[in-house]
Amino acid sequence: xxxxxxxxxxxxxxxxxxxxxxxxxxxxxxxxxxxxxxxxxxxxxxxxxxxxxxxxxxxxxxxxxxxxxxxxxxxxxxxxxxxxxxxxxxxxxxxxxxxxxxxxxxxxxxxxxxxxxxxxxxxxxxxxxxxxxxxxxxxxxxxxxxxxxxxxxxxxxxxxxxxxxxxxxxxxxx
Numbered sequence: 634x635x636x637x638x639x640x641x642x643x644x645x646x647x648x649x650x651x652x653x654x655x656x657x658x659x660x661x662x663x664x665x666x667x668x669x670x671x672x673x674x675x676x677x678x679x680x681x682x683x684x685x686x687x688x689x690x691x692x693x694x695x696x697x698x699x700x701x702x703x704x705x706x707x708x709x710x711x712x713x714x715x716x717x718x719x720x721x722x723x724x725x726x727x728x729x730x731x732x733x734x735x736x737x738x739x740x741x742x743x744x745x746x747x748x749x750x751x752x753x754x755x756x757x758x759x760x761x762x763x764x765x766x767x768x769x770x771x772x773x774x775x776x777x778x779x780x781x782x783x784x785x786x787x788x789x790x791x792x793x794x795x796x797x798x799x800x801x802x803x804x805x806x807x
Contacts, residue, residue: 659756662794666786667742669716669724670799673783687760687774687798689783693726693744694752710748713791717741723782729753733791745791757785757795766805773800 634642672692693714715734717727727741728734737743746753760783762770774781777800784797784804797806 658790658792659794661790662786662788662792663796666788666792666794668784668786668796669718669742670722671783671785672723672725673781673798687762687770689758689760689795691755691758691783693724694754694758696726696729696753698729708747708749712746712748712753714744714746714753715741716744742787743791744787744793755793757783757793760795760798760807770798770800770805773803777801 673689693716696714711731713730713733715727715730715737716724718724718740724742734743744755746755748754780801782799783795784799784807785793786796787793795807797804799805
C-alpha cells in the first residue's frame with residue numbers, strides 16, 4: 634500500500650472513530666445500565682428542524698436546594714446527583730455533589746448532570762416521537778400530564794439513556 638493510501642485509510646478510520654464515540658456513552662448506558670423511572674412532564678411538542686418531539690422536564694431537574702452551586706457556577710458545571718427509589722418505584726434526589734460521591738449504598742444510584750442556572754440537565758431531555766405513534770402519544774401526554782414517567786437506564790459511570798416513556802399505564806419504547 635502506498636503512503637498516500639495509508640494516510641487516506643488512517644483518516645477514514647479516525648473519522649469513523651469520532652462518529653462512533655459520540656453516542657458511545659448512551660449506548661453503554663443502554664446496554665449495561667440499571668433501569669429507573671423518573672417523574673416527568675412534557676414541555677414542548679414540536680421543533681421545525683427535528684420533527685415531533687417532547688422536551689421533558691424532570692422532578693430531578695429542579696432540586697429544591699441549590700446550595701451545591703457557588704456564585705458563577707450557573708451553566709455547564711458538572712454535578713453528580715445521588716438518587717433513591719421511593720415506595721412507588723419512582724426515583725428522586727437524595728443528594729447533589731460537585732465530585733463523584735464516595736461510598737454510595739447499593740440501593741442508590743449516581744447520575745451525571747450539568748447545571749443550567751437553577752436546573753440540572755442530564756442529556757435525556759428530548760424524546761423524539763415516532764411518526765406512526767405521534768397522535769396517540771401527543772393525546773396521551775395532554776390527557777395525563779401528571780402521570781407521565783421517563784424510563785431511563787443509568788450505567789455505573791452516571792451516564793443516562795432514555796429508553797422509553799410511561800404515560801399512565803402505557804409504555805412507549807424509545
